[in-house]
Amino acid sequence: MSTTSSPAPLQGRQIAVVGSGYMGGGIAQLLALAGADVRISDVSAEVAAGNLERIVAEATQYTADGLFPEGAADVMRARVSAAASLEEAVDGASFVEEAVPEKIAVKHDTLRRISAAAADDAVIGSNTSTILIARLAEAVHRPERFLGVHYSNPAPFIPGVEIIPHPGTDESLLPGVEEIVRATGKQTARVNDTDGFVLNRLQYALFSEASQLVEEGVATAEDVDTIVRTTFGFRLPFFGPFAIADMAGLDVYEFCFQSLQGRWPERFATPTALAELVAQGKLGTKSGGGFLDVPAERVPELVAYRNKAYVKMQELLAELGPAPIHPAEPGETEQ
Incomplete structure (x- = not known):
């Protein structure tokens, strides 16, 4: 500071x-x-x-x-x-x-x-x-x-x-x-007044799904945490879920929802707002319209920012080292 x-x-x-x-x-x-x-x-x-x-x-x-x-x-x-x-x-x-x-x-x-x-x-x-x-x-x-x-x-x-x-x-x-x-x-x-507001509705929805993955034997708690930290969670300091979806492509998101619905039709029902945007041809940054309507002329700037942000985050994590959750390895200095 x-x-x-x-x-x-x-x-x-x-x-x-x-x-x-x-x-x-x-x-x-x-x-x-x-x-x-x-x-x-x-x-x-x-x-x-x-x-x-x-x-x-x-x-x-x-x-x-x-x-x-x-x-x-x-x-x-x-x-x-x-x-x-x-x-x-x-x-x-x-x-x-x-x-x-x-x-x-x-x-x-x-x-x-x-x-x-x-x-x-x-x-x-x-x-x-x-x-x-x-x-x-x-x-x-x-x-x-x-x-x-x-x-x-x-x-x-x-x-x-x-x-x-x-x-x-x-x-x-x-x-x-x-x-x-x-x-x-x-x-x-x-935020409008509703149970859990925004933060905890999202936070506990993620925790619920993560717990089910562990209970089903899909992955250990440690491996779930690793996936969250190193994939979509890696993006979250810079972009919220709507910006991430716009950059990924809303048609891709719709397809993934349809795939998940084969097993969990209610839990992963395609959000109405997503389906409506795709039907209108608004597929995110690649079409110039989506949840956030990023102007087409700013997309290259956005991509450059994204790439720089992720490299800087990786550098920061390397500087800090792993979180002291597990016992220190031989020769490792305890934080």
Whole structure:
């Protein structure tokens, strides 16, 4: 991470993070590095104080590892404080991020307390992974100021954040929330309120299929992981599933779906949108139209970017070496 000083975009903002475990603590670190004054709270003042010590210690280690800028621990000491109670933490905060455990009763109780104690115009976000935002909103006073703000673990280092309004959310608040999140160096995506949102519907669909492959004896868990990492997963840091399909050819995708349907007709039914595009002759980048409609004149540039990106990724992986999942080989240095 660069150590060059830059303006703190959230300077002067007071923000509360309720739930100061690893997710909440990581979010607090990001907000503090962006210039906000952050109060954290937890089930007790003692737990919050202990988590503040961990947040500072982590920042020290992350700096030593080159992951946080120089002086990050001092920023934590100056800008993050442990409140004696939830009510103290949210007092005066313009934005509150709830990050308590993924249990609806716990979240409901926490959100009731937050919305009772916070200013009426304070915006409240929930870092929930799968629970419907509308369901959580039932516990919020003035639910129009409530939405999902879903960071991924580890929060300091995963760049994507889901922004999830429920049907009653005041949409005029969304740009301001996105501004806060982007100030922490993240990329935001607006997602409609549905079980699992986008991230976990996709993540768990992949895990379900991977588990079935292992249960059927098609491959070991280790070999499934290798295939995912070194084939389609290798593309995913640069391209989402629609861009990948457009580059592969939507007619190819339709043919593959038809092949899979011979064994699993329901599980691999051809998506309607895919079939419609193919019927219209929109086959992806090779035809100049597809899911993303990449302009024909940009296709050579896209191909060049793709090839360079994959080579750079391979170089990075070679530099990092294998993940320390298995016992070290003889003569190998443990990471």
